[in-house]
Amino acid sequence: MNFSRQALLGIGMILGGSVMLYAMVQQIGDTNKSQPASAMIDKPNAEPTSAQPLTIDIETEKRILAQKQKERAARVAEQEKRAKQFLTEQEEAEAQALAKARAESQQYMASTTPSTNEDATKNTLATPVSAPANADNSTNSANSAEARKKALAEQQEAKRQAAIKEQAEALVAAQKKREADEAAKKEPPKSSSDYQVKRGDGLIKLARQYNMPVEVLAQANNLSPSTSLHLGQTITIPSRKQVERLEREAANAEQAREASRQKEEALAKKSVDAKREAQKKLSEARKEVKETDAKGSFGVQVALANDQAKANEMAKKFQSAGYQVKTSPTSRGVRVIVGPERGKLAALALKDQINSDPKVNTTSAWVLYWR
Template sequence: MNNKQRWMGGVVLLGGGVLLAALLLKGKEEIHQNNIKHPELVEQVQQKNAKSDSGMVQLQGLTVDVETEKRLLEEQRRAREKAVAEQEARAAEFLAMQQQAEADAARKAAEEYAALNAARTGAQQSSDNIPPELVEDEKAKQKRLAEEKLTAQKKLDQQKAQQQSEADKKLSAENLKAEALRKADQERKAREKAAEEKKLREVEAQRKLEAQRKADQERQATAKAAEEKKLREAEAKHKEDAKKKAEADKARDLLENGDKQWMVQVALAANAANADSVISKLKAKGYKVVQSPTSKGIRIMVGPAKSRDVADVTRKKITTDASLNMKSAWVIDWVPLDRR
């Protein structure tokens, strides 16, 4: 009986070992398939492992398309999670199969033990009369199964820890790569922004320079126009002065060399009313009166006389007439306006 139970336990252990070996072979086959499908990942891992011995980590070349790189990283993460989930499912299936095999073996042993007790006759064949070696074998079996279960659990935990460690390392490398990509993108944007700002500054400087040039041109044109206006005004004034000088010279020539008439100037009225008053007095005495406007007032004269002596006699007559009250008369040689 004991040999039979030992044989059954050996069969169970052998079946569990076969299942474990099958799982390991299947895992290696999947790893090999993943290596074939994703050679670039294998190369990355090999480069990382080769350079980790020297304490140096080299980042791969930056991908130009950031979105494509993110998408690839996301697909790799999903594939890694799927592989871990499948491995955990296979490990759980293996444990369930091992527990089921143990339960079947225990159930079969119990059935055989019950049949053995039933075959025994007499009161001495009670359930307490289990052979000591059978009890001892059962305890050893339970202990061995517990140890094997603990060992399998430890191996599973180690595999999970190793897979998690590898996943963390790979995620760290991917994060470093993503960070490098982000920094490179930021630097590129900063360079583009600096170039744009430089271009704007150059455009603004060119605009200011153009505005300054136009302002200088307008200022020069204004100064030139003012200079030309000043020249025209000076020329016009020169012509006017020349004209006035010519007229003065002509008048002086007429006075000095022309047909002169001797007049007695009796007053210089400030306005027309005063002039009319003086003229009325003189005409009342029978004098011929001539008035001539000047820049200082209205010149009132008596005459003309044919000679200076005749004019002087008239002057004395006017100055001695108390009713006229014109004691400041004097003789002048005068040329009428129509003869000037």
């Protein structure tokens, strides 16, 4: 008996272990089958860890902007077409209402006139003596019918005008709502926010999306308008007040640049005029020296260098500007001298030309006696 119990217990344990082993094998098989699907799902979502530069095609953005402008124009044309169609339908409805009112008035007159005539005939047969009074009653009835017809027409016209006014007000309100919605969409956000760059984003696209100039968006992020964005990069979207401030700063900077450019042009023109005048004076002075045959030579000292190397460097700059240059060592340094010129008048004119020449950029030239 004990042996039978032990045998049954062993058989039960073997069967239980077999079932558990089969379940484990089945679970492992299911796991192996589900792994490729999971891998297939996870694989497309895997993003590269390194930021990839995104290039922006300016021409493509311009074409997209032009296409959107065409679409906007098409929508406006469609709205105008619908408004015209609405007005046409309104006019037709008015015509139909007026025709209906006329038909009802005619029907009312047709139903009223016979009874009036019959009453008048009966009254005439019954009391021949009072015929003039019956005639007056008939006239009064006709006038009353005409008045009712007129009142009915006025009532119909008032209803028609009220319906037209109501529809026009509804149309105007809808149009104002659409314009307000479009204006709200075109305005920048009320508060600044951070935006994480996605695939295909660029400064031009984001500026158009948030309705602000690309220069303002670039300035808010200390970037150049032509800078390419990277996937995952964080961009600050400025608020409406920030956009207005940046636009004012950009306008002021543009005005400052324009003023600086005009000033530089004026200085350049003044420098050119001064150089031309100095050259003219130099030519006249040289001509006067030749005519008077004055003795003595003069030079124009333009620099006093510490050593010969610096003096040679200064000499090259003046030689490249078209001047004849020499160097002369002294106890205080090496002189850099332009010239010589015969006569002091010619040397003074040469000094004025050198001081007004933007190529050499000096104002400290002075005349000295050469020999």
